[in-house]
Amino acid sequence: MLRLIKNTLRVHLHSKAFLFSCTGALGICGMYIFNDEHNTFRAVPFLFIAVLTAVPVCFGAGTEFSDGTLRNKLTAGVTKTQFLMAQVIAAIADAVIMLLITLIPYDLITQNALLPSQNTAKGLWIVLLLLTMTVAAAVIFAVLTCLTQTKMAVLLCGIMSVGLVAGSMWAEGKMLQPEEYQGNRSELFVYDESGENIIDSIVTVETIPNNSCVKGKARAALYVGFRLSPFSCLNIADQLSHACVDTVNAPDAARAKYYENRFEEHCDFNCSAYIDLWKAIAWTLGECAVFTAIGVMIFRKRNII
Amino acid sequence: MEYVLRTNDIHKRYRRYxxxxxxxxxxxxxxxxxxxxxxxxxxxxxxxxxxxxxxxTSGSYSIYGIDRSERRIVQSRRRMGAVIEKPAIYLNMTARENMKVQYSLLGLPSDEGIDELLTLVGLADTGKKKARRFSLGMKQRLGIAVALAGSPDLLLLDEPINGLDPQGIVEIRELILKLNRERNITVLISSHILSELALLATHYGFVDKGRIVREISAEELERQTRKCMKAEVSDTRALARVLDRLGAEYEMISDTEAKIYQKIPITQLTKELMNEGCELISVSEADESLESYFIDLVGG
Incomplete structure (x- = not known):
């Protein structure tokens, strides 16, 4: 298996598709860096990098089918399961390398916008979330390419990525809808006997229920859908990057308080999504594992042409 | 006789086909x-x-005596090389790089033998040329070289001469003969270009509609397809007595027909048969080729 992994990595990393993707990733990052005057970290470029991993992954795995070299492997005694797992591992390597070659220059050029010395922990969480997203996307692309047995799976992966990103943004937006809005605010003043001094005031705020607020089972379904998209890690990383410096390092109670205040208008949102970052990573990695397992079961039964 | 590959009642169905x-x-x-x-x-x-x-879908096969259901079949497959349909080579790599990839996949300790194999298939001087730029014949030969990595005992070639020019066909043929004669590699080669197969094969398996219609050795096939006289008579026993008396080699092929592998004057034959009370209905000269044998077998 080790030989097969080495072999597969060699094919992936020596390919023109990988070189093209790395160049593209650096280009995307460069565009954002040099267009941003404030040197702030932005998570959005890394979304494009995650989607760009489809190129080396789909072309790397697809080449084995189009050139027929998968037949050499199967004839040499490699099982289909081993082949698919080797492609998944190579995809992870592609993703990690592409992410690192963009993150490191990004951080250096933006003068540690990602990993500021005063809050390295926050930066590391963001890196972990971005890594999880990119790796998850690459794994899904690899499995899909093996199942479709063609390089053209890159188109399917691109379309699917657009759908997943749009889906996770939509789900997050829906979940952030508040239960009610503040309506008219009226204030009643109480004067003293002279009628000149205000001794008290009574404030009345009208509340208007928000019909767009999603509750109950629909909300639970949205939450699961949000979690199942590997790109939800990007949403979380983006939110985290806007959180104040002290929040991440604060004790749980303080963090919970911060996020409660943050989401006071959106009190129905499950703010634990932003507190338990391990959950986000575990969800995404668990989803990858399940998707890969299903992919293996299907691929094993497939006829290789 | 020792068999390298045996299949037993194999069925393969793709949905309804x-x-x-x-x-x-x-x-x-x-x-x-x-x-x-x-x-x-x-x-x-x-x-x-x-x-x-x-x-x-059902059935079994064994390679070097190991049944497909056994785990050891993996080891058996490592003694096999195959070129199925088109050659399985990385088009963006050179010949040497392709060989190195295959060597590393097989866990071969060093690159020793790569030069020898490339020389054997006539690709030693391709240098840095990517396989993408090879001619079809060169790609086929590289595919065979990759299949030979690991020194297999059994080589499966699926229509290796398809699309090749006459020069390419000759080169592949000579390569296969060399592998079989010098390295004692068993070769299973499929083709519908019978004239080429006739120059190569020592055994034949005729396939039609998913089953083997006949298995025959080349010697037996040659015996069956050699030039002969086909005689149709009213009494084959009488014919047999006449031919035995004349010392002619013959073969009864039906109740009324026989193949006579010797030139006998028709007049003499007719006379002898008349003396036996047998009627000579028809006589024709038969000179079967592999093509006509095949067509007779599967129906043209």
């Missing part, structure tokens, strides 16, 4: 086994199944 319908065949060790059949007969499907690319 039956590709293999109870195919049973035996490939003797050291032979060049020609798999002959029309397009769609099941030759390529059989090779894919034996290589492990696809699972048979």
């Amino acid at each position: 039956v590709a293999l319908d109870g195919l049973t065949m035996n490939v003797p060790k050291g032979s060049v086994y020609g798999l002959v059949g029309r397009n769609g007969a099941g030759k390529t499907t059989l090779m894919r199944v034996v290589c492990g690319l696809q699972e048979p």
Whole structure:
């Protein structure tokens, strides 16, 4: 298996598709860096990098089918399961390398916008979330390419990525809808006997229920859908990057308080999504594992042409 | 006789289409086994199944005596090399790089032998040329070289001369003969270009509609297809007595027909048969080629 992994990595990393993707990733990052005057970290470029991993992954795995070299492997005694797992591992390597070659220059050029010395922990969480997203996307692309047995799976992966990103943004937006809005605010003043001094005031705020607020089972379904998209890690990383410096390092109670205040208008949102970052990573990695397992079961039964 | 590859009643179905319908065949060790059949007969499907690319719907096969259901079949497959349909090579790599990749996949300790193999297939001087720029013949030869990495004892070649020019065909033929004679590699080769197979094969398996219609050695086939006289008579026993008396070699092929492998004057034959009270209905000269043998077998 080790030989097969080495072999597969060699094919992936020596390919023109990988070189093209790395160049593209650096280009995307460069565009954002040099267009941003404030040197702030932005998570959005890394979304494009995650989607760009489809190129080396789909072309790397697809080449084995189009050139027929998968037949050499199967004839040499490699099982289909081993082949698919080797492609998944190579995809992870592609993703990690592409992410690192963009993150490191990004951080250096933006003068540690990602990993500021005063809050390295926050930066590391963001890196972990971005890594999880990119790796998850690459794994899904690899499995899909093996199942479709063609390089053209890159188109399917691109379309699917657009759908997943749009889906996770939509789900997050829906979940952030508040239960009610503040309506008219009226204030009643109480004067003293002279009628000149205000001794008290009574404030009345009208509340208007928000019909767009999603509750109950629909909300639970949205939450699961949000979690199942590997790109939800990007949403979380983006939110985290806007959180104040002290929040991440604060004790749980303080963090919970911060996020409660943050989401006071959106009190129905499950703010634990932003507190338990391990959950986000575990969800995404668990989803990858399940998707890969299903992919293996299907691929094993497939006829290789 | 020792057999390298044996299949037993293999069936392969793709939804409603039956590709293999109870195919049973035996490939003797050291032979060049020609798999002959029309397009769609099941030759390529059989090779894919034996290589492990696809699972048979039912039936079994064994390679070097190891049944496909056993775990040790993996070791048996490592003694096999195959070129199925088109050569399996990385088009963006050179010949040497392709060989190195295959060597590393097989866990071979060093690159020793790569130069020898490339020289054997006539690709030693391709240098840094990527396989993408090779001619079809060169790609086929590189595919064979990759299949030979690891020194296999059994080589499966699926229509290796398809699309080649005459020079390319000669080169592949000579390579196969060299591999079989010098390295004692058993070769299973499928083709529908019978004239080429006739120059190579030591054994034949005729495939039609997913099953082996006949297995025959090249010697036996030559005996059956050699020039002869076909005689149709009213009494084959009388004919047999006449031919025995004349010391002629013959073969009864039906109740009324016989093949006579010796030139006998018609007048003499007619006279002898009349003396036996037998009528000579018809006489014709038969000179079967592999093509006509095949067509007779499967129906033209």
